[in-house]
Amino acid sequence: MASSGPVSAPVADLVGAFTPAVFARHINANSTAHAWWLERKRAAYARFESLPMPSRTDEAWRFSTLAGVALGGYAPSPEGAAAATPPALAVESAATLSFVNGRLSGSSPVSADLAKRGVVVSTLSDALARHPGLLREHFMAQPQKLGSAKFAALHEAFIQDGAFIHVPRGVEVDKPIVVVHGASGAGAAVFPHTLVIAEDNSRVTVVDHFVSEGESRQFACGANDLYAGHGARITYAAAQCWSFETLSLQFNSTVVRRDARVQSLNLHLGGRQARHESLSQLQAPGGFSEMLALTIAAGSREYDQRTLQIHQAPNTKSDLLYKNALLDKSRTIFSGLIVVDPDAQKTDAYQSNRNLMLSDDAESNSLPGLEIQANDVRCTHGATSSRIDPEQEFYLKSRGIPPKAADELLIFGFFEEVLSRLESEALHDALRTLIRTRIQS
Amino acid sequence: MSSLEIKNLHVSTGDKEIVKGVTLTINTGEIHAVMGPNGTGKSTMAKAIAGHPDYIITEGDVLIDGKSILEKESDERAREGIFLAFQYPSEIPGVSIANFLRAAIQARMAEGEEIDASAYYKRLYQKMDLLKIDRKFTARAVNEGFSGGEKKRSEILQMAMLEPRFALMDETDSGLDIDALRIVSDGVNSLRGPNLGILLITHYQRLLSYIVPDHVHVMIDGRIVKSGDKSLALELEARGYDWVKHEFANA
Numbered sequence: 001m002a003s004s005g006p007v008s009a010p011v012a013d014l015v016g017a018f019t020p021a022v023f024a025r026h027i028n029a030n031s032t033a034h035a036w037w038l039e040r041k042r043a044a045y046a047r048f049e050s051l052p053m054p055s056r057t058d059e060a061w062r063f064s065t066l067a068g069v070a071l072g073g074y075a076p077s078p079e080g081a082a083a084a085t086p087p088a089l090a091v092e093s094a095a096t097l098s099f100v101n102g103r104l105s106g107s108s109p110v111s112a113d114l115a116k117r118g119v120v121v122s123t124l125s126d127a128l129a130r131h132p133g134l135l136r137e138h139f140m141a142q143p144q145k146l147g148s149a150k151f152a153a154l155h156e157a158f159i160q161d162g163a164f165i166h167v168p169r170g171v172e173v174d175k176p177i178v179v180v181h182g183a184s185g186a187g188a189a190v191f192p193h194t195l196v197i198a199e200d201n202s203r204v205t206v207v208d209h210f211v212s213e214g215e216s217r218q219f220a221c222g223a224n225d226l227y228a229g230h231g232a233r234i235t236y237a238a239a240q241c242w243s244f245e246t247l248s249l250q251f252n253s254t255v256v257r258r259d260a261r262v263q264s265l266n267l268h269l270g271g272r273q274a275r276h277e278s279l280s281q282l283q284a285p286g287g288f289s290e291m292l293a294l295t296i297a298a299g300s301r302e303y304d305q306r307t308l309q310i311h312q313a314p315n316t317k318s319d320l321l322y323k324n325a326l327l328d329k330s331r332t333i334f335s336g337l338i339v340v341d342p343d344a345q346k347t348d349a350y351q352s353n354r355n356l357m358l359s360d361d362a363e364s365n366s367l368p369g370l371e372i373q374a375n376d377v378r379c380t381h382g383a384t385s386s387r388i389d390p391e392q393e394f395y396l397k398s399r400g401i402p403p404k405a406a407d408e409l410l411i412f413g414f415f416e417e418v419l420s421r422l423e424s425e426a427l428h429d430a431l432r433t434l435i436r437t438r439i440q441s
Numbered sequence: 442m443s444s445l446e447i448k449n450l451h452v453s454t455g456d457k458e459i460v461k462g463v464t465l466t467i468n469t470g471e472i473h474a475v476m477g478p479n480g481t482g483k484s485t486m487a488k489a490i491a492g493h494p495d496y497i498i499t500e501g502d503v504l505i506d507g508k509s510i511l512e513k514e515s516d517e518r519a520r521e522g523i524f525l526a527f528q529y530p531s532e533i534p535g536v537s538i539a540n541f542l543r544a545a546i547q548a549r550m551a552e553g554e555e556i557d558a559s560a561y562y563k564r565l566y567q568k569m570d571l572l573k574i575d576r577k578f579t580a581r582a583v584n585e586g587f588s589g590g591e592k593k594r595s596e597i598l599q600m601a602m603l604e605p606r607f608a609l610m611d612e613t614d615s616g617l618d619i620d621a622l623r624i625v626s627d628g629v630n631s632l633r634g635p636n637l638g639i640l641l642i643t644h645y646q647r648l649l650s651y652i653v654p655d656h657v658h659v660m661i662d663g664r665i666v667k668s669g670d671k672s673l674a675l676e677l678e679a680r681g682y683d684w685v686k687h688e689f690a691n692a
Contacts, residue, residue, distance in 0.1 A: 390494070392531045394515060397492070398516075398524075399599065400548045401516060401545050402548055406544075409541065410533070412536065414535055415535070417535060
């Protein structure tokens, strides 16, 4: 008799390289850490172990290439062989932190003045000792609603270290704080993390820069938590430049309190298969979350973006604009949902996914969605996919611009609408340069 | 001196033959006007020479200094010195004129060579002043929201910056009021010189009182049926195209 009913997956498929023995070694190596931290890790590992891998019937993984997220063949956070500090972004910064395989490899502190005013830019392990309360309150404190609860648990179980940024009430940090997360070595699994806490009426810009050493196959399973207190303003930019052999899973959580404003821009420029989940919770009136993303999909790479804008209070605003430029045989998936709670009247929510098709063989998938339980709201969403007009292409070529340079020009033209929303011209320029380098590589 | 030779050129779009055997040689330093009623193949000829993929050259050849350019892609032809001033230039959203021209100039430089940004802007502003174009223009996206006159001035600005050997100007006068026509013509006249050959496509004599051609050709039904000097244009203005058509039919 042929078996038909559900068959439980073999354990190896569930945990891949991240076996109980490997986890035990990880805990042993970190046995001096805070007991609370180790307890969380154990609980997270148990969740990871028990949760199923995504399956074809999961709506949250619709269109994703599931074979690409298999967890075999990686070694969690080996010590970076060279431990070379990866190149930083070409922008003047207020402070920097660099990690290779989750271990601090370099840093430059905040100015004495900012330090005096209480600004903390440190590692999570430092923060565990000095600011345990803040960590307990904000570290991965939000629900995983976008399909990767299992991988978020893996992140929490194996996280080695990460960035902790705390800006006290009323303090403004003008220049960006730059965090570089490096991965080194074939098969390396890294768990980068950046936690940003901006207290009431503070202001800060944080840049996460993800880079691989060389072109080896790696696994990056990262998270970032952004918390904007009453009237605070966070600008967050992430440049994902992992190697083109890397599997990248990244989870973002943004909490926006009363009259706070968070602008986040995610650049997806690397990885073989990259999934990004972004959750914005507008928790109090006047909160505003601006969610931006730019993706260059080339080769046979896949970029999978899942977003959720939850309006939990009246008079809140969210504005999402995700733009993908697709070349060659690449694929993109965008699935976005706006949720408006029953008492979140006067919500103003916008969601737009635009795809520029630079190749006939590329494929973009868009799944925009709305779930509105209040009656006095303004919610708009839309998705478009457009090809390069052959007349535009001829126009560029007729000026002597070769096809590759023409594509670059058109991609920048397409991205400009998003890049120009960044207030800092220096950051805008640094990101442009980074994008150009990635296009030309 | 360079020459652009058009030899027995036949061009089709789809199944339809539009240009039916045009032979014409333009030397640098000369301005050739090609006149004719709408739909006689003037624009088709220009686009085919520039390498537009929709226009298929079925017979004949186009040569620069004796070498055929037909095997080359349109961007290579442009770098060889062909410039097409479009009748209806495309809009390129998000790409500023300054960046667009920079990319075009960069494409003409040797690998590894970089544009000197300050010299570039100096030259750009100089040409813009000449064409009475506001400097704020450089930050605007190429042709996006431009008026008809701005589009044509932008075409001439590009021509001035890219310094082609042969410019094919497709109905550059269409949609221009008299002031814009004067500015555009002044611009073209300032570029006139021993290193530039111009093929000026128009169906009005009006333009030719501002840009005085060395040679005038009349194109009807895909063929050049009559050639002469600038007086031919005046004659056409006075008598219309019918007498040429008639003469051609009787030939």
